[in-house]
Amino acid sequence: MINKINSAMFFNRPASYYGKFTGTSAGYGFFAPNIKSGGIILGDCDGNKIGASFENFESMMRFSVLATRVTDYLINTADKSEIADKPIKEKYYDLVFKSIAVKIYNQNQCMKDTSYLSYNIFEFPTLAAYRHGYRNYHLRKIKEIQLVKQPQ
Amino acid sequence: MITSIFNGDVKNSNNLWLVFFRCSISALTLINYLSLQFDFANIFSADAFITPDITNALKNPLLPSIYSIYRNLQWFCNISYDSVLMTFRILYPLALLLLLAGLFTRFTALLSLVLQLTLLNSMDFYTYGFDEFTTIALFYCFLFPVGFDYSLDKYLFKKQTDTGNFYKYLWLLRVHICIAYFFSGFEKMLGYNWRNGESIWKMIHGYNVLSFINLDFLYKTPLFLIAGWMTICIEMFYPAFINFNKTRSYWLSAVISFHLLIAFFMGLYFFSALMIVLNLTAYYMPFMEKER
Numbered sequence: 001m002i003n004k005i006n007s008a009m010f011f012n013r014p015a016s017y018y019g020k021f022t023g024t025s026a027g028y029g030f031f032a033p034n035i036k037s038g039g040i041i042l043g044d045c046d047g048n049k050i051g052a053s054f055e056n057f058e059s060m061m062r063f064s065v066l067a068t069r070v071t072d073y074l075i076n077t078a079d080k081s082e083i084a085d086k087p088i089k090e091k092y093y094d095l096v097f098k099s100i101a102v103k104i105y106n107q108n109q110c111m112k113d114t115s116y117l118s119y120n121i122f123e124f125p126t127l128a129a130y131r132h133g134y135r136n137y138h139l140r141k142i143k144e145i146q147l148v149k150q151p152q
Numbered sequence: 153m154i155t156s157i158f159n160g161d162v163k164n165s166n167n168l169w170l171v172f173f174r175c176s177i178s179a180l181t182l183i184n185y186l187s188l189q190f191d192f193a194n195i196f197s198a199d200a201f202i203t204p205d206i207t208n209a210l211k212n213p214l215l216p217s218i219y220s221i222y223r224n225l226q227w228f229c230n231i232s233y234d235s236v237l238m239t240f241r242i243l244y245p246l247a248l249l250l251l252l253a254g255l256f257t258r259f260t261a262l263l264s265l266v267l268q269l270t271l272l273n274s275m276d277f278y279t280y281g282f283d284e285f286t287t288i289a290l291f292y293c294f295l296f297p298v299g300f301d302y303s304l305d306k307y308l309f310k311k312q313t314d315t316g317n318f319y320k321y322l323w324l325l326r327v328h329i330c331i332a333y334f335f336s337g338f339e340k341m342l343g344y345n346w347r348n349g350e351s352i353w354k355m356i357h358g359y360n361v362l363s364f365i366n367l368d369f370l371y372k373t374p375l376f377l378i379a380g381w382m383t384i385c386i387e388m389f390y391p392a393f394i395n396f397n398k399t400r401s402y403w404l405s406a407v408i409s410f411h412l413l414i415a416f417f418m419g420l421y422f423f424s425a426l427m428i429v430l431n432l433t434a435y436y437m438p439f440m441e442k443e444r
Contacts, residue, residue: 020214023288028335030281033343035351038358055190061419062278069277095206103201127353130371
């Protein structure tokens with residue numbers, strides 16, 4: 001009942017337009033209820049680690065938003081994003097991965113025929129674990145894709 | 153007491169907050185946009201990290217994206233994607249400059265808002281809190297009479313505006329800011345990790361751009377716990393304490409310090425600057441003359 005009233009009142013076209021143009025549809029729970037793990041996108045070209053490069057801090061920061069969003073999709077099994085159909089969503093994100101990979105290899109002028117791109121999370125001990133003496137910091141790989149150059 | 157919240161210090165306040173709002177929002181948005189120019193191609197061009205056709209697949213259907221405009225224009229003329237992109241690249245800062253100068257203020261505010269939303273729709277993967285609050289601020293620039301003074305509109309067209317009834321705009325802005333802070337704090341309180349200090353710990357490790365400042369040695373102290381609770385309290389009780397004259401200056405100082413720390417530790421310089429501008433607009437500028 002409440003859901004019906006809610007959707008009738010707020011999930012119609014005029015309300016959506018109003019929310020979008022006034023910014024009122026934006027959620028205000030920044031870094032809440034918990035802080036997401038920051039994603040790191042790394043390429044591998046002949047054993048050398050390569051990454052996206054930017055000229056400016058703001059662009060780099062926005063790329064980290066992108067990396068965190070993609071990584072969040074990979075680790076969040078209860079994801080409720082825009083595409084309801086899961087296989088289509090997976091195909092869409094595969095396209096996103098490939099697009100990023102191609103750009104990173106072109107940017108770093110990687111000449112190898114086969115290269116890898118991985119999505120990682122920087123893991124560090126929690127405050128509670130740190131208090132118990134754990135000091136291990138490491139990158140956890142959550143997805144790796146292989147990129148093979150097709151013959152012309 | 154309640155009357156003072158809803159009617160405020162109308163007699164004592166000035167309306168320069170509207171001018172400050174227009175100038176600071178347009179300038180900050182312009183600086184943010186200009187900072188992206190060095191990497192514009194990496195974000196928007198056909199050679200971007202995520203190509204425009206892929207980004208376009210997830211665009212908000214209510215609004216156009218640069219790519220969807222390009223596709224639609226293909227029906228009428230043979231225009232390249234780069235030309236459409238270049239038009240946006242020039243038009244948006246121009247609209248913001250005109251808004252800053254206060255020329256055709258309402259129109260340029262609306263144009264800035266529409267262009268900003270179109271740009272955001274074309275870079276959905278890269279957007280964060282700064283962009284959402286910029287939308288809100290540009291909408292208010294369109295809604296409020298921000299060009300009533302210190303503007304080209306006033307000097308060129310000799311406009312006379314009734315300045316006696318501007319408090320309703322200030323009230324609307326304040327309500328919106330209070331809602332944003334309250335829910336930001338409330339959602340944090342729902343997260344267990346904000347209440348035990350883990351979120352602050354995670355923030356300074358995962359988002360600490362100034363990594364040469366290592367606070368790990370403080371792990372035995374209750375600093376992280378206190379900082380987590382202070383964040384919740386400052387945000388959740390913001391609507392109550394910022395609206396009372398006796399506590400307003402203390403809460404304003406606390407919120408500004410809080411945003412400076414976010415800028416320092418998380419590198420969210422533009423977001424912090426924007427939030428400080430909104431706070432100063434709503435709770436400092438209207439009282440400036442009175443306090444002087």
